Amino acid sequence: MTKLDYLLAIAAVITFVLAASVLVSLYAKNKSNQSAKKVDILEEKDVLTLSLRVLGLNISNAWFISMACSLSSSSWFLAKLYYPEASTSAFIISIVVFVTCFITVIDLAHYKLAKFEHHFLEFIETVQSCLSTGLSLQQSMQFADEHADPYIKKQSSLLLQRMSMGSDAETSFAPLIERYNCETVRLFAHSIITHTQSQCDLTDMLKSVCNMMSLRTLDRQQLKAKLSGTKYAAVFSGFLPYALIPLFSYTDPTWFEPLLNDPNGIAFITVALLCQLFGFLWLRLSLRVTL
DSSP states (O other): OOHHHHHHHHHHHHHHHHHHHHHHHHTOOOOSOTTOSSOOTTOOOOHHHHHHHHTTOOOOHHHHHHHHHHHHHHHHHHHHHHOTTOHHHHHHHHHHHHHHHHHHHHHHHHHHHHHHHHHHHHHHHHHHHHHHTTOOHHHHHHHHHHTOOHHHHHHHHHHHHHHHTTOOHHHHHHHHHHHOOOHHHHHHHHHHHHHHHHOOOHHHHHHHHHHHHHHHHHHHHHHHHHTHHHHHHHHHHHHHHHHHHHHHHHHOTTSSHHHHHSTTHHHHHHHHHHHHHHHHHHHHHHHOOOO
16 A cells, blocks of 8 residues: 555545544433433434424434435445545545535524524514413414414414314423424423413513523524624535536636546545545534524
8 A cells, every 4th residue: 555545544534533423423312311201392302303303304313324324325336436446535425425414404404493493483472462462372372373474384383273172281382392492492382381380470481582582593693694704615615616617627628637647636636525525514513603
């Protein structure tokens, strides 16, 4: 083996360690007592489970990991088919595909959950306003459901239907929290459950929840604005190089021939892809700030 082969092997090991760290973080164990007979519906789930539920994918984590492994293996065979001698590069590509599956699902779920949380906060504010006028909880939720955003209309209607049929608050909120396990939904559920158990003043509780979540939304917007430069840097570093390839090929069809025909060309491309991958993941990690 040459020095370049040793370098690629070390890069492959580092990439494998990175993928393993992603799996470990996704399988972080819940701090709740596993011996409890009754599952707390307000308990937070791990990242992968939450992402699959938000996207409506009713599959287990094992099934998703199996599909990611299948895609990773397919990419390895395709790379070996076109470049039989590039075993290390094919392995690195398969790891990249494996990690990309998790990144895609988590980012899509994060976007969808943030959008749902924004519209659900408007639903809570409508309920609180109706309660302040003297309407009952059932009437307030009925009015809020009629004027709810189409994005949350289905979930709010199902919640109202379960409560109208006589289900207790904890049972009524369980499917909603199972699907959209976010702070706004959990706080609203806490308030309704506490009200049904102790008959406390629900209007003031929901007012406090709305004020707290509104301040949290404002902090998120300010933080998002401050990180906009990092976001665009991640986008450009992740997609701009691939967008320039067709332009270079159109300008000069022989642009990449020296690199592809060189015996070490695949190794250089692999190292470049690794550097880009680590840079993109580092910038993405910098953007994952939660409040």
